[in-house]
Amino acid sequence: MPYRQSLGRWGENRAAEFLSKKGYTILERNIYTPYGELDLIAQHADGLVFVEVKTRSSSSLGPPEVSVTPAKQSHLRSAAQAYLQAHPESPFDWRIDLIAILKVPGQDVQIEHFENIITSEA
Numbered sequence: 001m002p003y004r005q006s007l008g009r010w011g012e013n014r015a016a017e018f019l020s021k022k023g024y025t026i027l028e029r030n031i032y033t034p035y036g037e038l039d040l041i042a043q044h045a046d047g048l049v050f051v052e053v054k055t056r057s058s059s060s061l062g063p064p065e066v067s068v069t070p071a072k073q074s075h076l077r078s079a080a081q082a083y084l085q086a087h088p089e090s091p092f093d094w095r096i097d098l099i100a101i102l103k104v105p106g107q108d109v110q111i112e113h114f115e116n117i118i119t120s121e122a
Contacts, residue, residue, distance in 0.1 A: 007055050007056075007057055007103070008053070008055055010055065010103070011053050011054070011055025011099075011101045011103070012029065012030075012039055012040065012053045012055075014055075014101055014109065014111065015039070015040060015051060015053045015099040015101065015111070016029070016040060018099065018111050018113070019040070019042055019044075019051065019099070019113075022044075022113075023044065024042040024043065024044045024049065025042060025043045025044070026040060026041075026042050027041045027042060027043055027048075028040070028041040029041075031083060033078075033079040033082040033083060034082060035075050035078035035079040035082055036075045036076070036078075036079045037079070038050050038051075038052075038076075038079050038080065038083060039051055039052055039053040040053065040099075041083070043091070046091055046093060047091050047093035047094055047095065048084075048090050048091050048093070048094040048095075049094070049095055049096070049097050050076065050079070050080045050083070050094065050095070050096045050097070051096075051097050051098070051099055052068060052072075052076055052096065052097070052098050052099070052117075053098075053099045053101065054067055054068065054098065054099070054100050054101070055101040055102075055103060056101070056102055056103070057102075057103050057104060057105070058104060059102060059104065063100060063102065063112075064100035064101060064102060065098055065100040065112070065114060068098055068117065073096075073117065073118055076096050076117075076118060077096070077118050080094060080096060080118075095115070095116050095117075095118065096116075096117050096118040097113065097114060097115050097116065097117060098113075098114040098117050099111065099112070099113055099114075100112045100114065
């Protein structure tokens with residue numbers, strides 16, 4: 001597996017563990033839609049949370065969260081809506097969160113959770 005894929009999978013596993021400790025239930029991973037992949041799908045409280053995970057091994061290009069551009073947000077919204085159409089039993093309330101992970105060699109792993117980057121009400 002190429003390094004980027006390996007780093008991405010590692011980050012998704014760390015994100016799932018992080019969310020589980022915060023009381024989220026991970027329902028699905030790596031769901032493909034016509035609009036792109038949904039990294040994690042979780043339930044929290046009464047709603048569904050689609051989680052985009054961005055992992056970087058260097059801060060030379062900026063923090064991981066800067067890679068979630070308006071175009072990426074549009075794809076995430078479309079992917080979430082496609083998932084919801086295919087799963088009409090899903091809760092009505094939903095949102096998209098971002099987990100940004102920075103794993104720089106020789107430093108502690110940094111994980112930031114950005115909630116509600118996109119909501120069902122937006």
